[in-house]
Amino acid sequence: MAVVTLTIDDKPVSARAGDSVLAAAREAGIRIPTLCHLDGVSEAAACRLCLVQVEGRGRLQAACVTETAEGMIVRTQTDTLREYRRMILELLFTEGNHVCAVCVANGNCELQSLAAELGMDHVRYPYLNPARPVDVTHKQYAIDHNRCILCTRCVRTCDEIEGAHTWDVAGRGTLSHIVADMGQPWGESVTCTSCGKCVQACPTGALFRQGSTVAEMTKDREKLGDLVTARRDKKWTV
Amino acid sequence: MNHDELERIAGAERTAAKPAEIRCCTSSGCRASGSADVLKQLKAAVQAKGLSDRVAAVGVGCPGLCSAGPVVSTHPGGAVFGKVTSGHADGIVSTLSGGSTDAVRIDPNQPFFAKQFRIVRATVGQIDPERIESYIAADGYAGLYQALQQRPDEIVANVTASGLRGRGGAGYPTGLKWATVAKMPPGQKYVICNGDEGDPGAFMDRSVMEDAPHQVLEGMAIAAYAVGANQGYVYVRAEYPLAIERLQAAIHQATKAGVLGGNIFQTPFEFKVEIRIGAGAFVCGEETALIASVQGLRGTPRPRPPYPAESGLWDRPTLINNVETFATIPAILRNGANWFAGIGTATSKGTKIFSLTGKVKNAGLVEVPMGTTLREVVEQLGGGTADGRAVKAVQTGGPSGGCIPADLLDTPIDYESLGRIGSIMGSGGMIVMDDTDRMPEVARFFMEFCADESCGKCVPCRVGTVQLHGLLTKLVEKRATRHDLDLLIELCHFVKDTSLCGLGQSAPNPVLSTLRYFAGEYEALLQPEEFARPPRRSAIPLTVL
Amino acid sequence: MPATTAPVDKRLKILDAAIRKQQNRPDTLIAILHKAQELYGYLDTPILWHIARALRLPPSRVYGTATFYHLFSLKPRGEHSCVVCLGTACFVKGGQKLLDTVAAHADVKPGQTTADGKVSLLVARCIGACGIAPAVVLDGTTHGHVGPDQLTARLEEWTHES
Numbered sequence: 001m002a003v004v005t006l007t008i009d010d011k012p013v014s015a016r017a018g019d020s021v022l023a024a025a026r027e028a029g030i031r032i033p034t035l036c037h038l039d040g041v042s043e044a045a046a047c048r049l050c051l052v053q054v055e056g057r058g059r060l061q062a063a064c065v066t067e068t069a070e071g072m073i074v075r076t077q078t079d080t081l082r083e084y085r086r087m088i089l090e091l092l093f094t095e096g097n098h099v100c101a102v103c104v105a106n107g108n109c110e111l112q113s114l115a116a117e118l119g120m121d122h123v124r125y126p127y128l129n130p131a132r133p134v135d136v137t138h139k140q141y142a143i144d145h146n147r148c149i150l151c152t153r154c155v156r157t158c159d160e161i162e163g164a165h166t167w168d169v170a171g172r173g174t175l176s177h178i179v180a181d182m183g184q185p186w187g188e189s190v191t192c193t194s195c196g197k198c199v200q201a202c203p204t205g206a207l208f209r210q211g212s213t214v215a216e217m218t219k220d221r222e223k224l225g226d227l228v229t230a231r232r233d234k235k236w237t238v
Numbered sequence: 239m240n241h242d243e244l245e246r247i248a249g250a251e252r253t254a255a256k257p258a259e260i261r262c263c264t265s266s267g268c269r270a271s272g273s274a275d276v277l278k279q280l281k282a283a284v285q286a287k288g289l290s291d292r293v294a295a296v297g298v299g300c301p302g303l304c305s306a307g308p309v310v311s312t313h314p315g316g317a318v319f320g321k322v323t324s325g326h327a328d329g330i331v332s333t334l335s336g337g338s339t340d341a342v343r344i345d346p347n348q349p350f351f352a353k354q355f356r357i358v359r360a361t362v363g364q365i366d367p368e369r370i371e372s373y374i375a376a377d378g379y380a381g382l383y384q385a386l387q388q389r390p391d392e393i394v395a396n397v398t399a400s401g402l403r404g405r406g407g408a409g410y411p412t413g414l415k416w417a418t419v420a421k422m423p424p425g426q427k428y429v430i431c432n433g434d435e436g437d438p439g440a441f442m443d444r445s446v447m448e449d450a451p452h453q454v455l456e457g458m459a460i461a462a463y464a465v466g467a468n469q470g471y472v473y474v475r476a477e478y479p480l481a482i483e484r485l486q487a488a489i490h491q492a493t494k495a496g497v498l499g500g501n502i503f504q505t506p507f508e509f510k511v512e513i514r515i516g517a518g519a520f521v522c523g524e525e526t527a528l529i530a531s532v533q534g535l536r537g538t539p540r541p542r543p544p545y546p547a548e549s550g551l552w553d554r555p556t557l558i559n560n561v562e563t564f565a566t567i568p569a570i571l572r573n574g575a576n577w578f579a580g581i582g583t584a585t586s587k588g589t590k591i592f593s594l595t596g597k598v599k600n601a602g603l604v605e606v607p608m609g610t611t612l613r614e615v616v617e618q619l620g621g622g623t624a625d626g627r628a629v630k631a632v633q634t635g636g637p638s639g640g641c642i643p644a645d646l647l648d649t650p651i652d653y654e655s656l657g658r659i660g661s662i663m664g665s666g667g668m669i670v671m672d673d674t675d676r677m678p679e680v681a682r683f684f685m686e687f688c689a690d691e692s693c694g695k696c697v698p699c700r701v702g703t704v705q706l707h708g709l710l711t712k713l714v715e716k717r718a719t720r721h722d723l724d725l726l727i728e729l730c731h732f733v734k735d736t737s738l739c740g741l742g743q744s745a746p747n748p749v750l751s752t753l754r755y756f757a758g759e760y761e762a763l764l765q766p767e768e769f770a771r772p773p774r775r776s777a778i779p780l781t782v783l
Numbered sequence: 784m785p786a787t788t789a790p791v792d793k794r795l796k797i798l799d800a801a802i803r804k805q806q807n808r809p810d811t812l813i814a815i816l817h818k819a820q821e822l823y824g825y826l827d828t829p830i831l832w833h834i835a836r837a838l839r840l841p842p843s844r845v846y847g848t849a850t851f852y853h854l855f856s857l858k859p860r861g862e863h864s865c866v867v868c869l870g871t872a873c874f875v876k877g878g879q880k881l882l883d884t885v886a887a888h889a890d891v892k893p894g895q896t897t898a899d900g901k902v903s904l905l906v907a908r909c910i911g912a913c914g915i916a917p918a919v920v921l922d923g924t925t926h927g928h929v930g931p932d933q934l935t936a937r938l939e940e941w942t943h944e945s
Binding site: 043044045046047048051059060062065067078079080082083084087088091092094095124125126128149150169171172173174175176 | 540689691692695697698702729732736737
């Protein structure tokens with residue numbers, strides 16, 4: 001197997017050819033924040049949190065879709081990058097209706113913990129306060145669109161791991177939203193297998209188990225990646 | 239089809255031509271001004287006067303001066319009439335035999351026509367866009383024939399040597415793009431013509447597709463032969479029904495004539511073309527979004543690399559060029575790379591079509607050599623503003639471009655010069671603004687467009703454009719403070735640097751360029767702060783240069 | 784369960800013929816949606832289900848595509864349509880004023896249909912008629928150099944016809 005060596009934040013790192021900068025950094029213990037990335041499914045490169053600076057390239061690169069190359073010099077923690085990451089979170093907070101204090105995922109939310117980690121302590125832009133519905137028609141699960149950040153992890157998980165393709169994105173721009181089948185209530189979906197993988201994939205409290213109350217909804221996101229590894233490589237993680 | 243047959247068709251078409259011709263523009267612009275009726279009446283008048291054997295009244299492509307439409311011209315003589323109504327038909331026909339008409343005469347030697355240099359639009363306004371014979375008589379498909387006498391790599395070398403750069407906006411060297419696709423291992427490859435002309439204020443590609451559909455197909459076929467593709471798609475926006483109709487007819491005629499399909503010019507080369515129609519999404523002009531749309535999906539872009547040249551339509555190597563780029567190719571093949579490279583400037587070769595609109599006297603399409611100054615286009619060809627007010631700015635590049643102030647009008651039109659002054663060549667929209675246009679409002683107009691057209695995939699563009707629009711609205715409504723202006727500038731840099739595709743990356747350009755040249759207009763709208771704020775600390779610069 | 788079966792009629796037969804002509808290829812979805820909208824005037828849920836089944840596509844992908852593109856409508860449109868162009872050239876030549884005039888005169892917001900179902904008011908992002916700005920498309924026909932009075936006169940005609 002071909003191996004390349006590169007430098008990430010002044011640290012020499014080796015990676016398998018074809019690995020992404022994100023994978024190489026993680027293996028070397030360098031943390032790059034992400035939201036739309038989920039182990040086990042394809043990349044969307046949509047949240048832009050994992051943007052890094054690669055020497056010799058004019059534009060910032062999304063680490064999740066940038067292939068490692070021999071001699072590459074990567075910076076993941078410049079002042080500009082830190083500022084931009086905070087701005088991404090600020091924008092996400094203004095777009096939906098995120099009220100941590102009453103959220104099922106309070107304390108287990110990736111958006112919330114990233115805000116804490118990256119020091120996003122206030123929002124400078126006006127809240128957009130969109131009118132978004134909550135769908136509790138499914139017997140076991142529910143979706144609260146107010147908490148959705150459109151990372152499409154559920155869409156990719158349902159399509160690529162479960163194979164049902166119940167979810168997709170409808171509308172466009174700021175009116176984009178997640179839909180089941182022809183936009184009918186989730187409980188009336190004919191393709192949903194009620195496997196619950198989308199709920200595990202969701203980084204926030206948008207998808208949750210019915211009956212969970214504030215801060216009760218914990219998620220096992222690693223299970224999805226393990227599932228893919230087991231299926232592909234016949235290797236089980238317990 | 240072989241070479242002799244091509245000559246025979248051209249010969250027959252020339253022999254059949256009548257000594258006199260009355261040409262009436264039947265493109266979308268003049269059609270909307272009633273040219274279909276005018277043409278009908280012209281034909282009736284010719285008939286009624288018993289001139290059918292000597293005079294032909296024909297529909298032709300857009301002569302360019304849309305603001306004076308419907309436009310009719312008579313040949314020989316070359317008299318041009320504007321704002322023609324069906325009532326003028328009799329009179330115009332009679333001018334061929336010394337009669338007179340009260341139709342408005344347009345001076346065919348005025349700078350609007352005389353200063354143009356037509357390569358792409360050379361035949362437009364002369365030939366009937368709905369008949370392949372008419373195109374063949376004007377040397378049509380001769381470029382394809384000549385191409386097939388060469389090796390594919392010779393053609394790529396030729397296009398590279400011509401210095402042609404993509405006319406869709408970014409100006410990527412066409413030869414380099416072709417070479418990349420050609421070098422990919424043999425197998426299924428595709429050629430796509432990007433006819434999703436979404437920039438508001440630009441309609442050059444519409445006109446080329448409507449008025450010279452065969453020229454586009456010929457360019458695509460040459461490209462397909464050069465890169466080793468056998469299937470092509472023309473992606474046309476649904477807003478252009480006439481372009482779709484004419485391309486469809488052209489594909490049908492070309493296939494029947496044997497210049498598309500199998501065994502083209504008795505060689506093993508085969509090339510088929512299908513039309514794909516958009517459904518109203520500006521972002522589909524971005525090549526990866528366009529590919530998604532051709533595949534029947536939501537038109538959302540994906541990160542590059544891989545570039546479509548390596549992995550595009552159905553993950554196969556795909557050559558995507560813009561309409562005008564393809565339409566330039568036949569002339570390069572016929573006249574040689576050196577001829578083309580001799581036109582224009584050191585880095586920008588050939589000609590470029592602009593749709594000159596807004597507060598300009600002569601609105602319409604102009605094709606000029608690269609290196610022509612903006613002033614020549616606006617003041618000489620365009621004739622300045624319609625009501626004599628001062629030109630304040632010229633907007634190029636649509637929502638991805640910028641506003642160029644009047645004192646920079648001596649800038650030559652080439653990719654680098656326009657880039658240096660904070661705008662872009664873009665696809666060719668050129669909107670003239672006068673001193674009644676308020677720049678912050680223009681900036682807000684473009685931001686509303688971008689927010690509306692954002693596909694919603696990446697966060698910076700989806701939410702950032704909405705917040706930028708909000709800040710600009712606050713400013714225009716005189717509710718913003720210095721703090722808001724700082725936020726605006728910072729957010730512009732953010733959206734530009736972090737968005738996934740070209741739409742988001744260029745969305746702040748109209749704001750940044752108007753801030754750069756018309757800062758005073760923004761300052762004048764600011765309100766005093768209600769309370770003192772601590773000095774701002776940020777890694778992002780608060781300047782627009 | 785929502786209605787997912789489209790009534791069998793002449794229109795459905797034409798739609799099926801169009802789908803067959805495209806060999807049920809999933810990549811022709813946008814062309815099929817255009818055809819369906821042309822036949823039915825809008826894209827009703829049962830029709831979308833029908834298309835999803837015929838092209839073997841997941842329903843959410845069909846819905847996602849149909850709602851992505853601005854020219855597709857999932858709701859019935861008015862008898863007449865008035866599309867005001869707000870491209871840059873039309874904008875600087877007073878397109879916004881035209882839009883405001885129609886909206887006020889017919890009491891309808893852009894993207895909506897009047898209460899009596901007579902007129903749908905739509906906005907276009909450049910129809911390429913910049914040389915004759917401001918431009919308006921009335922029932923499919925493009926008109927250039929349009930003034931507010933001309934437009935209200937036409938609206939009057941539409942609302943008062945029986």
